[in-house]
Amino acid sequence: xxxxxxxxxxxxxxxxxxxxxxxxxxxxxxxxxxxxxxxxxxxxxxxxxxxxxxxxxxxxxxxxxxxxxxxxxxxxxxxxxxxxxxxxxxxxxxxxxxxxxxxxxxxxxxxxxxxxxxxxxxxxxxxxxxxxxxxxxxxxxxxxxxxxxxxxxxxxxxxxxxxxxxxxxxxxxxxxxxxxxxxxxxxxxxxxxxxxxxxxxxxxxxxxxxxxxxxxxxxxxxxxxxxxxxxxxxxxxxxxxxxxxxxxxxxxxxxxxxxxxxxxxxxxxxxxxxxxxxxxxxxxxxxxxxxxxxxxxxxxxxxx
Numbered sequence: 001x002x003x004x005x006x007x008x009x010x011x012x013x014x015x016x017x018x019x020x021x022x023x024x025x026x027x028x029x030x031x032x033x034x035x036x037x038x039x040x041x042x043x044x045x046x047x048x049x050x051x052x053x054x055x056x057x058x059x060x061x062x063x064x065x066x067x068x069x070x071x072x073x074x075x076x077x078x079x080x081x082x083x084x085x086x087x088x089x090x091x092x093x094x095x096x097x098x099x100x101x102x103x104x105x106x107x108x109x110x111x112x113x114x115x116x117x118x119x120x121x122x123x124x125x126x127x128x129x130x131x132x133x134x135x136x137x138x139x140x141x142x143x144x145x146x147x148x149x150x151x152x153x154x155x156x157x158x159x160x161x162x163x164x165x166x167x168x169x170x171x172x173x174x175x176x177x178x179x180x181x182x183x184x185x186x187x188x189x190x191x192x193x194x195x196x197x198x199x200x201x202x203x204x205x206x207x208x209x210x211x212x213x214x215x216x217x218x219x220x221x222x223x224x225x226x227x228x229x230x231x232x233x234x235x236x237x238x239x240x241x242x243x244x245x246x247x248x249x250x251x252x253x254x255x256x257x258x259x260x261x262x263x264x265x266x267x268x269x270x271x272x273x274x275x276x277x278x279x280x281x282x283x284x285x286x287x288x289x290x291x292x293x294x295x296x297x298x299x300x301x302x303x304x
Contacts, residue, residue: 050217075188087202093170107143
């Protein structure tokens with residue numbers, strides 16, 4: 001099958017849009033928590049499930065063309081597995097935001113490059129280049145610096161250890177999601193068909209969980225539902241769809257390295273909106289993250 005050529009600058013623009021979009025996710029979650037005055041696990045699962053349900057409804061028209069696509073059965077299976085990983089990713093990460101700081105949570109959830117490299121090597125036999133490894137090491141060291149010096153925040157921090165653990169689990173699930181998504185699309189699934197299956201599978205997985213935790217989908221004030229809509233539209237539909245498209249042309253390692261820009265944007269927004277003041281060391285950590293992204297980006301032409 002002949003692959004279309006996409007200029008590197010177009011891929012870079014799409015990745016940039018994706019990073020800006022996902023950077024707002026933690027903010028919408030925290031605003032919803034504040035509007036509902038609830039930081040329970042049940043409410044976190046309500047946010048995660050609702051985000052995916054709304055996103056699934058937004059991309060519903062994509063289902064019409066799925067049957068017309070000639071794709072091996074394995075492609076559909078991989079899309080469903082990606083959806084399961086996506087659902088677990090959001091369940092873990094959104095819950096972490098009620099337990100630890102925005103800076104720590106977003107940094108840890110974007111450590112997925114480490115897991116992507118390991119899984120791509122073990123499962124797909126893709127040995128990373130020395131420059132990619134160097135970029136990951138630099139970016140991850142910057143991310144750790146941000147996480148360890150993200151104090152002086154005034155947000156919800158009931159159980160930072162559990163919150164950080166859940167954020168790390170979210171990173172592992174995000175890696176499975178990206179790798180399965182790339183393989184599904186390489187087997188012939190279009191981006192729109194893939195996200196329809198993945199988002200739908202994730203929504204179905206999480207749909208009953210809030211009820212099992214004693215939380216209803218109804219009865220919250222209007223602001224909660226407004227923030228939910230923005231959470232589904234901007235970070236999910238715009239942000240994650242941008243990454244799903246980019247991963248078709250790039251190594252998932254490069255895409256996940258770009259996503260490491262999210263903690264910087266989220267931390268700044270958390271400071272402006274919630275007065276969660278990051279340490280001055282966050283600036284150095286952010287510089288290391290961006291340096292790692294730049295080093296890995298030198299592999300872009302090779303991976304397209």
